[in-house]
Every structure is written in structure tokens, then in C-alpha cells.
Amino acid sequence: NPFVVVGGLVASGTALYSYIYHERCNSNWIGYNPKGLKDDLKQKLFGQHIAAPVIFQSVTGFMSSTNSQKPLVLSLNGVTGTGKNHISKIIAKNIYRKGMDSSFVHLLPATKFFPHVENLSQYKTWLQNFIEDNVRSCERSLFIFDEMDKMHPGLIDIIKPYLDYHDHLGQISFRNSIFIFLSNSGGQEIAQTALDFWNAGLDRQKITLKDLEKSVSVSSFNNAGGGFYETFLIESGLVDVFVPFLPLEKHHVKQCVLAAMAERNLEPNLTVAEKVAEELIYFPKHEKLFSSNGCKTIEKRLPFHLFV
Numbered sequence: 510n511p512f513v514v515v516g517g518l519v520a521s522g523t524a525l526y527s528y529i530y531h532e533r534c535n536s537n538w539i540g541y542n543p544k545g546l547k548d549d550l551k552q553k554l555f556g557q558h559i560a561a562p563v564i565f566q567s568v569t570g571f572m573s574s575t576n577s578q579k580p581l582v583l584s585l586n587g588v589t590g591t592g593k594n595h596i597s598k599i600i601a602k603n604i605y606r607k608g609m610d611s612s613f614v615h616l617l618p619a620t621k622f623f624p625h626v627e628n629l630s631q632y633k634t635w636l637q638n639f640i641e642d643n644v645r646s647c648e649r650s651l652f653i654f655d656e657m658d659k660m661h662p663g664l665i666d667i668i669k670p671y672l673d674y675h676d677h678l679g680q681i682s683f684r685n686s687i688f689i690f691l692s693n694s695g696g697q698e699i700a701q702t703a704l705d706f707w708n709a710g711l712d713r714q715k716i717t718l719k720d721l722e723k724s725v726s727v728s729s730f731n732n733a734g735g736g737f738y739e740t741f742l743i744e745s746g747l748v749d750v751f752v753p754f755l756p757l758e759k760h761h762v763k764q765c766v767l768a769a770m771a772e773r774n775l776e777p778n779l780t781v782a783e784k785v786a787e788e789l790i791y792f793p794k795h796e797k798l799f800s801s802n803g804c805k806t807i808e809k810r811l812p813f814h815l816f817v
């Protein structure tokens with residue numbers, strides 16, 4: 510029967526298509542490309558001489574280990590538009606073949622996913638099931654929690670057990686998963702340190718991780734009226750690596766504009782880059798040193814300068 514033959518061919522064609530293109534939790538779809546990460550950090554991340562090596566070392570260490578005792582937990586901190594989401598996407602791209610489109614990568618912005626405090630108990634149940642179900646189906650899952658400083662304490666408490674040293678939690682092992690927390694916590698303090706260096710006539714490149722770790726010390730957060738995430742960050746011991754993001758200066762903004770042009774396959778145009786950078790607002794009020802929104806609004810502004 511020709512229909513059976515054709516039907517069979519279609520069915521096996523579909524199965525083959527699904528076999529080839531359907532993402533699975535295996536080494537065909539998930540791996541680690543250290544060279545890719547290193548190159549991307551070098552070429553696509555501007556003004557973050559501290560974050561770049563810290564991220565490279567921690568991700569490489571974790572991904573190379575065959576015997577990790579707990580998930581990798583990174584806290585990316587800094588003022589807005591300095592590259593925290595950007596770098597998370599770069600990490601995803603160098604681990605998952607489908608990058609952010611992978612079904613094993615989960616981006617959860619607090620205000621979008623958990624907007625109403627009156628729904629807290631539903632959110633808690635949902636989040637618990639979400640994390641467990643996803644790690645059950647793929648141990649090498651990546652969770653990116655955005656706006657951690659706006660996350661309800663009850664939800665942070667829900668995440669905590671998954672970050673700790675456990676053989677298994679309810680038959681599921683979290684030891685190969687990655688949790689990245691993004692927040693503006695400590696951003697102002699990090700910016701103040703960068704400003705202090707500038708005022709002292711010191712090169713920004715000389716700022717070290719140690720200088721910035723003080724930005725998220727207990728006393729600094731207490732003075733700034735730190736929230737639940739800050740306390741969790743300092744006291745829980747569950748965050749493996751604190752990654753500070755420096756505020757971006759005008760010349761970094763220009764680099765972002767040129768990168769955005771390259772992304773659109775346009776010839777780099779320094780005049781356009783300068784115009785876009787000139788338009789932005791800079792802080793502090795007198796020094797006007799750092800871009801208030803980092804490189805965040807560039808994508809939207811660029812078209813106004815391209816087609817004039």
C-alpha cells in the first residue's frame with residue numbers, strides 16, 4: 510500500500526527531524542566553550558575588568574569539575590545598564606547550543622514573574638515546582654533571577670535550599686545547575702568606589718575585587734538600609750561568587766554604540782557613537798562621569814542617528 514509507505518516515510522522523517530532538532534539534555538546540546546566565553550568577554554563586554562576574569566574563572570572551574578558539591582551561584586551586582594543581563598546571555602551562549610533560547614535556560618525577572626505580594630503563596634509553590642521540575646528534567650539547568658533586590662524574602666527563602674550542599678533533594682541533584690542572581694544591590698557603593706579612585710587621580714583599571722567587596726559589607730548595607738537580598742548575600746554563605754559591575758563612562762558608551770552598529774552589520778561610525786554618547790545623562794551631578802543608564806538605552810537611540 511503506497512499510503513502506508515509514504516506515511517511510514519513521513520513518520521520516520523518526522524522522527525529523524527525531531528531526533529536532530531529537538532533539544533535534549535545531553536552533550537549534543539549542552540557543553541562548554543571556554544574559548545568562546547573568553548573571546549566574548551574580551552570583545553563584547555566593556556569596562557568590566559573585574560567582572561570578566563571573575564566570571565571566566567568561576568564558570569570554567571565549575572564546568573570543568575566532574576565532582577561539584579553544590580550548584581554554582583553567582584551574584585552579579587551593579588548599577589543599571591552595566592552588562593549584567595548581557596553577560597548572563599553570553600554565559601548561556603557558551604554553554605547551551607541554543608543559548609537563551611534553550612529550554613534549559615530560565616530567565617525570571619522578579620517584577621514580571623512575581624508582581625503581586627498577595628499571590629505570594631501561589632508564587633512560592635510555583636517557583637518550587639518550577640525549579641524542581643526543570644532540574645529533574647535536566648541537571649545542567651541555568652536559572653537567571655533578575656531584580657533579586659526586588660524579590661520577596663519569602664521567595665528568596667524558597668530558592669535557598671537548592672543552593673546548598675545536598676546530595677539530593679527529593680531525588681533531584683542540583684549540583685550541576687547554575688544560579689545567577691542579578692541586582693542593583695551595592696551598585697551605588699561600587700560607583701562610589703570608582704568615583705573615589707577617579708577623584709584620587711587613580712586609574713580605574715587599578716580597582717580590585719577587594720576594593721569592591723567592601724561595597725557589599727554588612728556595615729555598608731546597614732548604612733544604606735540594606736534589604737533582604739543584601740542580608741542573604743552577605744550572611745547566607747550560599748553565594749559562591751560576588752561579581753561587581755563598574756559604572757560605565759562615556760568612552761564605554763561609545764564602544765557600546767559601535768558594537769550595536771556592528772551587530773546591525775553597519776560600518777562603525779565614531780561620529781554617531783559620539784552623538785549618542787553625548788545625549789545620555791551622566792552622574793554624579795558635578796563630575797558627570799558615569800552614564801546613568803549605562804548602555805541600556807542605546808539600542809533605542811541608535812536608529813534616530815542612523816537615518817538622518
Ligand SMILES: Nc1ncnc2c1ncn2[C@@H]1O[C@H](COP(=O)(O)OP(=O)(O)OP(=O)(O)O)[C@@H](O)[C@H]1O
Binds near residue numbers: 557587591
Ligand atoms: N559592559 C557592557 N559591555 C557591553 N555592552 C553592554 C555593557 N553593559 C550594557 N551593555 C549593553 O546594554 C544592554 C543593556 O545592558 P544590560 O541589560 O546587560 O544591563 P543590566 O546591568 O542587566 O541592567 P539592569 O540592572 O537595569 O537590569 C545590553 O544588552 C548590552 O547591549
